[in-house]
Amino acid sequence: MQERKTAFQQIDFTLLFLLFLLMCISFLAVYSASGQYFPNDPTFFLRRQVVWYGIGVVLMVGAMSIDYDLFRNFSIPFYGLGIFLLLLVALFGIEQNGAQRWLGHPDFLLFQPSEFVKIFVVLALAHYLYHISQRPRPKTFKEDCKLVGSVLVIGLPPFVLILEQPDLGTALVVGAVILTMILMAGVTWRMIGLIVGTITVGIGFLVWLHNNFFEFFTNFINTHQLNRIYAWLDPYNYPTDIGYQLIHALQGIGAGQLYGSGFTEGVKSQSGAxxxxxxxxxxxxxxxxxxxxxxxxxxxxxxxxxxxxxxxxFTCNNTFGTYLVSGTVGLLVFQVFQNIGMAVGVMPITGLALPFISYGGSALITNMIAIGIVLNVNMRTKHYMFGKGE
Structure with a gap:
């Protein structure tokens, strides 16, 4: 027997409330951080963050309004659009701070296509995995190899194009989405072990290249990215240049102690250090x-x-919806882990924003769309009193 509820009644208001709390924290933190940049206009970034949140809410509602099952029809065109935009960035992108990641005009409006490509990759992989789930798939290592190979064919082109910008942080987010989707596809432990082993060997190989063939190593990791790794491993050896940012961040976090120094009273946060x-x-x-x-x-x-x-x-009774939400979870979890991890010195600095908290346009809007997709799936999930139904 099916419980009859309207789509509005199935909106996850708990999730919306948690998002509201993050928005409030974002406004407080962005306002406080604005002081060092615009002492005569401390609301400069806050006003823009409110605008970005407003745009994000509109797009989130838009993502909720369309039956998510229809996203399958647009996943391939969106994926193609994403690859096209990344190629445009490579050819005509705006360069800032040593990275070529943006399209638009520096004096008017810039947007970062790689942020939206993360969503397009989730849609494309969810569509593919849904498609192969509709037919019986033997639980064999050979079948797992075919599945992983197909997922990599979809996921690696945007990964490589983003890495070349260079944008290691966003590329790693795409990598996290790929791994999440592979795990959700139900591959065997043998395949999981192979993936973990391959990643471990790959990292070990890069370390070996760095120590023995440094010039060849720089073909894979550029100087900017390598400096960030050096700063992560031993920031106090570079206190005036590449380690400066992390050292002062750690000192600021340590100075907060149990209850903090007070709103807008942080020495490091307000000093411009x-x-x-x-x-x-x-x-x-x-x-x-x-x-x-x-x-x-x-x-x-x-x-x-x-x-x-x-x-x-896990309560969604549509496989496509399950993959959509799972990919979104992988997308957001990695960003939170990486951003907080780099601030406390346990992860390399990659320039990833803290979801829903950091000031910014493209990243915030992308994450709001992602939440809209999750809410969409929950709104259209059929709940049954007895069993899951067919």
Whole structure:
């Protein structure tokens, strides 16, 4: 017997409330971080963040309004559009801070296509995995190899194009989506072991190249990315250049102690000692001014958000919907882990924004669309009193 509920009644208001809390934290942190850049106009970034959130809400509602099953019809065109935009970036992109990642006009409007490509990859992989799930697939290593190979054929082109910009952080997000989708496809432990082993060997090979054939190694990792790895491994050996940002971020987080120094009272957060504190290192603002308690509250909100999303994925009775939500979870979880990890020194600095908190346009809008897709899946999931139905 099916419980009859309207789509509106099935909106996950808990997930929306958690998103609202993150929005409030974002406004506080962005306002506080604006002080060092515009002391005479501390609301400069905040006003723009409100606008970006407004656009994000509209697009989130739009993503909720279309039956997600129709996304399968557009997944391939969107994927093709994403590859086309990445090629445009490679040929005609705007370069800033040593990276060529943007399209548009530097004095008017810039957008970062790689942010939207993350969603397009989720759609394309969800469509492909849904397609192969509609026919019986033997649980053999050979079949797993075919599946993984097909997923890589879809996922590697955007991964490589984004890596060449260079944008290691966003490329790793695409990699996280690929791995999440492979795991959700139900591959055997043997294949999982092969994937983990291959990644481990690949990292080991790069280390060996670095130590023995450095010039050849730089063909794979450019100087900018390598400096970030050096700064991560031993920031105090480079206190005035590549390690400067991380050292001051760690000092700011440590200064927050249990309850923080107070809103807009962070010494490091307000002094201008931490470049890009309103974007990449906004976690430092929260940890310094609200302390361990404030940072823990933020992490708990993220945990509850991802928990709700996982519940939606596993209660969905449409395989395509399950893959959509799973890919979105992989997309967001990695970004949170990487951003907070780099702020506390356990991950290399990659320039990834903290989802829903960092100031920015393309990243925030993309994440809002992702939440809209998750809410869409939950709204259109049929719930049954007895069993799952057919």
């Amino acid at each position: 931490i470049p890009e504190i309103h974007t990449d290192f906004i976690f430092t603002v929260i940890a310094e001014e609200f302390g361990f308690f404030g940072a823990t509250v933020l992490i708990v909100i993220y945990f509850l958000m991802f928990y709700r999303m996982i519940i939606i994925a």
